[in-house]
């Protein structure tokens with residue numbers, strides 16, 4: 533195998549391959565051959581191949597001489613996990629601060645720690661350890677929220693690039709309704725510093741292959757109209773849209789404060805749209821208490837929803853009605869919302885999305901609100917790819933996409949008691965992984981064909 537983070541030559545994997553074809557179809561190919569080019573592109577996915585040698589020599593002569601990996605019987609390839617919403621600076625607070633509601637949590641825990649990233653050494657220390665851990669947990673793409681400091685934001689971009697994680701990164705903008713000094717001096721400074729991060733990210737990755745810039749108003753209650761208008765203009769970027777990541781309709785109190793700050797609008801989505809902030813590269817976190825107008829606009833503008841079930845439960849925000857969003861054709865992905873949620877493992881987000889949907893069934897008696905196994909896997913991989921507007925590049929193993937993948941092993945010691953008598957049931961093995969697995973099963977993590985983490989590295 534190629535050394536960590538280095539360009540590999542051509543690679544062929546032979547064995548079980550699992551990925552989402554659609555919300556209802558989770559494809560499991562027990563004897564597949566998957567070829568990856570030197571640039572990390574998936575060149576072929578053959579569904580039924582007799583052996584690894586056949587895969588290379590017989591069907592794909594130009595892969596003769598490629599590095600061949602034959603998976604063991606209890607191993608499979610699974611798409612890299614996509615986290616559509618994670619607050620990088622809040623990482624040290626994971627598992628703390630669950631006593632209060634959103635407002636209390638923000639003021640008691642979040643504002644003080646975010647303000648502390650004025651010290652860029654802290655950013656280097658925390659973000660290096662965080663990105664390393666995120667890759668071990670199989671998050672190959674992450675949409676990060678940062679802080680009001682462009683230096684710390686640029687440091688995060690450097691670290692993701694160095695460690696090989698695909699990321700969407702921007703400086704957070706806050707002017708009002710914040711505490712502990714966690715706000716910026718002026719509209720002008722906020723906008724100027726936002727562009728410093730956008731420009732910096734473009735300078736380190738001009739083609740946007742791995743790191744993409746992002747405009748980040750914290751939410752409607754934190755950015756007054758003149759700041760929102762300026763940020764919207766930056767996000768529109770003369771027609772070449774830049775990603776947006778922001779909070780929307782998390783609690784009823786937050787909605788009231790947002791609309792009080794922007795009295796010209798009667799709904800959260802209408803406000804973002806009016807400023808030019810709701811478009812096909814927009815990631816809207818939470819979207820729990822939506823009006824009809826909000827949903828119509830999310831759909832119309834092709835904006836995506838980051839569903840953060842762990843966070844929404846911890847802060848008692850409410851339950852996002854994922855079924856309704858999916859039925860309307862709105863893009864939905866999963867987020868961990870570290871540190872309002874206590875886990876940054878996307879498999880945890882899948883489990884919690886399943887549970888939250890089941891609680892909705894309990895409250896309403898409407899069975900259709902329940903998310904299926906196929907759906908939760910889709911949300912954590914393909915759905916996430918759609919929400920971050922990279923579905924032409926990642927999310928499953930379609931030919932032409934980048935090879936962002938996990939080599940999962942449910943044959944390890946810690947899983948043996950669970951897997952036991954289901955060794956020959958492909959579907960059971962995948963369910964055991966999703967509901968019972970942890971990073972001990974993640975033997976290798978690939979981003980763009982490069983080995984970047986995993987227990988085998």
Ligand code: GUN
Pocket residue numbers: 619634638642750751779782843869872
């Ligand atoms: N609303 C505004 N800021 C935040 C944040 O950092 N986390 C969550 N969960 N909600 C927010």
Ligand code: FE
Pocket residue numbers: 617619779817869
């Ligand atoms: Fe958040």
